[in-house]
Amino acid sequence: MRLDLFNTTAFRMSVGYTLLVTLAVGVTLGSAYLLTESLITDEVDLIIDTELQSLEEKYARSGVPGVTDEINLRIDSWGRIGAVYMLADSTFERLAGNVTNWPFDGMPAERWPEFEIATIEPGRRAVHPVRAAVRTLPGGDLLLVGTDISQGRRFADKFRFATLWGIGLSTLAAALAGFWFSFRLARRVGEVTETCQRIMAGDIGRRLPVAGANDEFDALAVAVNQVLDRLEHQAGTLRATFDSTAHDLRAPLHRLRTRMDALLLRAPPLEPAVHESIESALREVDRLQRTLATLLQIALAESGAPLAEPAAVDMGELTAELVELFEPVALAQGLTLTLPGNAAGVVQGNRQLLAQLITNLIENGLKYVPAGGRIDVDVRRTADGVQLVVSDNGPGIAAEDRARAVQPFLRIGAGLAHEGSGLGLSLVAAIARLHRGRLELQSNQPGLRVLVDLPG
């Protein structure tokens, strides 16, 4: 299985982390921006307020001429930079100040109205934003005091620009870091997954890589490798046990058989009745031997030892050969054995074991399907290998028994009573597993359908 980076926990975590960083940086810089902006405005407003107050006092003391003088004085001499003054009568006609026309359409509604003044500066025409306040003097005249806020605006613009870039860059940095982090994490987890899959496929000598970083991944790898060492050792012990068990069980069976054979061959010949019962005992010995062989084969396949020297086996050809082999037997039993579709599909495996798998499935049908029935053996190509489908219209296996039917050793008790019938499917399952394949039993409505998927 290939690891999809976008579907990993690490990736989802890093996306969340990026969002969190963006939010935190956004809130911090955003509030700093808003605070600074209001601070600048507040300062401007305070200056305007103060000037208005002092000009109002001047008006109270010396009327319009006094204010006019004061305004002219402030404009000409020590007035602050960017100061804007205007004294107008109630019809908005200018009486004094450095603004030629009343900048508003009547009385402004806001407390701090803003407007723009166009000025001619050396070489260019400039537009200056102005923030102002207007008071109506007791005589009905209007007093306007303002401040050029272009500098503050520029500062605020720069601040906003910096804030947006700051948020953008930190989001990018967090996203990059998160992507790198999740990529690294996904790769290391992917290595573990891949190694485990290879081991499952039979490469039992393989171990997880230890990066030497002494981190939690290395600790995990070391622990898993220890488990694998133990398992491999046990598999080896198991194999040795099989060999000696096989030997220890077969040797006495062999002696028994040899003795009985010798009885049959001896001269003068035995009485026919004795001869007959010895022959029937011999058949029992052979059946016992066959069951033993099947059990050992299942156990060996289940032990996880990989296939020795797998070779290319054409399942289509092999199935066709076996169907041809069994066809006359089926015919003699009044059964129809057919090969409806037969695709050439190559599987890496052991020809003898795969032949045994197909044989067991056909024999299973021959054993259970009553005369007049049919057994169809089909080989199909799938996206990643070959599918063998053996279906019949016999009694089938009840849904609740299907899982048990393919589990080795579970049916032995019941199976032996039926001449080892349960072992046939168990061996099929074991051989399929040995080839990294899968066995599935279905209802053929009516009957049994066995599907064996083998990777190519």
Place this chain on the structure above:
Amino acid sequence: MHVLLIEDDLEAARFLVKGLRESGYSVDHAADGRDGLFRATEGQFELIVTDRMLPHIDGLAIIELIRAKGIGTPVLVLSALGSVDDRIRGLKAGGDDYLTKPFAFAELLARMEALARRRSGAPHATRLKVEDLEFDLLARRVTRGGREVELTARELKLLEFLMRRAGQVVTRTMLLEGVWDLHFDPQSNLIDVHISRLRQAIDRGADHPLIHTVRGSGYVLRSDS
């Protein structure tokens, strides 16, 4: 015929030696690997039958050692290890046939006979002939008494196997291995059914049959005269 039997199971060996002598073989018995290797190297045998697991020197090692010395005597391996891999290893080591214990004595006899006669056969023959049964191997045509016999490809292979061993007993397992390349025992009476079909084709209408059943062993194709 002079045979060497290397077998450490003394009781089994006793019966085998007795049975083989009664069947007309002259038998030498070695009870362990070292003795077996010594005798196989020194003696003149037409056939060696060896157990696989032996004290001192393993059966497969004996085969490799005598093959390395240029001794080409056919070897039949007897083994209590019966998995597919074990069989492949046995044949790779230089064994000529592999029989898993327990086996029927008749099976052993048939295989020994086949091995002993193998070298005397003519593998490059283009025509096989038993009495009035003729098999043109190149044209894949079979006639019985001049009359053409229709056979499937597999039946031709089965008949060829029997005719090449005319006069020898051929067991069901030997047929499964030799004709179908199957090295396990299906439970059905497969071979009997196929032989009976072949017999129908070959012997029907003829005044006497060529394919005979040997009780407890297998089949033999031979003329009765």
